[in-house]
Amino acid sequence: MATTILLIVISAVFSQNFILVKFLGICPFLGVSKKTNSALSMGVAVTLVMLLATLVTYPLYMYIMVPLHIEYLEIIFFIFVIAALVQMLEKIIEKISPALYRSMGIYLPLITTNCAILGVAELLLVNDVSEIVSGVAAGISMNLGFALLYALCSGLGFTLAMLLMGGVREKMEKLPVAKCMKGFPITMVAACFMAMAFYVFALL
Amino acid sequence: MNAKKYGKIAYDGLITNNATFKLVLGTCATLAMSTSAINSFGMGLSVTVVLLLSNVLISLLRKVIPNTVRIPAFVVIIATMVTLLRMVLDKFIPDLYDAMGVFLPLIVVNCVILGRAEAFASKHPVLDSAIDGIATGLGLTFALTFIGIIREFLGSGSFFGIQVMDFKIGFFTNSAGAFFVYGICIALFVFVTNKMEQARRVKKMRTLRMPAGDGPLPPVSETTKEGN
Numbered sequence: 001m002a003t004t005i006l007l008i009v010i011s012a013v014f015s016q017n018f019i020l021v022k023f024l025g026i027c028p029f030l031g032v033s034k035k036t037n038s039a040l041s042m043g044v045a046v047t048l049v050m051l052l053a054t055l056v057t058y059p060l061y062m063y064i065m066v067p068l069h070i071e072y073l074e075i076i077f078f079i080f081v082i083a084a085l086v087q088m089l090e091k092i093i094e095k096i097s098p099a100l101y102r103s104m105g106i107y108l109p110l111i112t113t114n115c116a117i118l119g120v121a122e123l124l125l126v127n128d129v130s131e132i133v134s135g136v137a138a139g140i141s142m143n144l145g146f147a148l149l150y151a152l153c154s155g156l157g158f159t160l161a162m163l164l165m166g167g168v169r170e171k172m173e174k175l176p177v178a179k180c181m182k183g184f185p186i187t188m189v190a191a192c193f194m195a196m197a198f199y200v201f202a203l204l
Numbered sequence: 205m206n207a208k209k210y211g212k213i214a215y216d217g218l219i220t221n222n223a224t225f226k227l228v229l230g231t232c233a234t235l236a237m238s239t240s241a242i243n244s245f246g247m248g249l250s251v252t253v254v255l256l257l258s259n260v261l262i263s264l265l266r267k268v269i270p271n272t273v274r275i276p277a278f279v280v281i282i283a284t285m286v287t288l289l290r291m292v293l294d295k296f297i298p299d300l301y302d303a304m305g306v307f308l309p310l311i312v313v314n315c316v317i318l319g320r321a322e323a324f325a326s327k328h329p330v331l332d333s334a335i336d337g338i339a340t341g342l343g344l345t346f347a348l349t350f351i352g353i354i355r356e357f358l359g360s361g362s363f364f365g366i367q368v369m370d371f372k373i374g375f376f377t378n379s380a381g382a383f384f385v386y387g388i389c390i391a392l393f394v395f396v397t398n399k400m401e402q403a404r405r406v407k408k409m410r411t412l413r414m415p416a417g418d419g420p421l422p423p424v425s426e427t428t429k430e431g432n
Contacts, residue, residue, distance in 0.1 A: 020379060021379050022236070023231075023232050023235040023236040023379065023382070024232055024310075025232070026231040026232045026235060027229075027231060027232070027315060030228065030231065072287060072290075072291065073287070074309070075283045075286055075287050075290070075309045075312055076280060076283040076284065076287060079279055079280075079283050079312055079313070080276075080279075080280070083276060083279065112279075112313075113313045113315060113318060114313065115232045115310045115313045115314075118309065118310060118312065118313050119306055119310055122306050122309050122310070123306055178391075180391045180392075180394045180395040180398065181387075181391045184228050184387070184390050185387040185388065185390045185391035185394070186387070187387070188383045188384070188386050188387025188390065189383070189384060189387045189388075191383040191387075192380045192381070192383035192384040192387065193380070195378075195379045195380035195382075195383055196380040198379075199378060199379065199380060
């Protein structure tokens, strides 16, 4: 049990990092990572939505869609749940804390079309934990607790990668870069080196 | 006249607004699916099919869908198309279905499709939207396949699954290589299109300055300097 939890944490945060290894959520990674502040806000917002989305979509799939044999509608259901959830969260944050809304709220609408959220919801639809986390002994069946833990850690991994990229890009802004490499290309090359560093975790 | 207009839409979709290299949209799928040329080609075609169908449908419904709820309506249309595609692939091309894995349902959140729906199909007639869908999709397919060919060749020495040379550079098949090759490809595309644009501008200027009658030749050196 403890090993499983540890493996899920390490795998989701480092060795199977959502951005750098799984390529989910690249759009915000390239778009909102110019400053560490905005990168952090985006990361926190994504983590929150990931957790909430999993909390809704996983039971929805397991306890409603599977018994009714409407699994084939999962894409439509999930995207609707995520869109509604994001909209709701936006309104709630706006009411509760205007300051938080100003720093985080602008990123919320972007999250609906973030593949990381739909990706985590889709990835978690497995019967066995070992299917998504390598190193876990086969036979440990997936449940809501593991699903939530995986979603939380994926969000943390996402935030970590965003934060690192924000730092790199803040420094990179001052460097002289060839004209055709400016913008996306140089960011991609920087991401390449980060991905190499994260690749080491998969070798352990 | 019409042919010219359609030609322009197609050229925009393929080159000027190339989704992968110029607008840098739909990056997740590009990075994840370009491990081999055949996978990236399959992914590109899948996106093209969804793009074409959703563009046509959204264009047909553009006067019916109220402006305030257009985004959810577009998303539902796209999600339906992806669900259909998923069923078709599962039944007829199971290899590709397995290779695409989680990225098949993720076509729903591919920014290219929603982007074209919002920017083009919701404002233009059906035929224009269909051409735009095909052109954008093919532009994306070419770009993806290009990256796929490079990564497959350098990563395993093969071309569309056929072993050409006997070497392996693991870097190119794992995630770091994906970022690297994609970044270099964008830089290359920007470089080449900029040069082409410059050449065209210089040529245009020369023809404009060319005197109609006999007269001396215009000073070309200025324009070429400007072009550089």
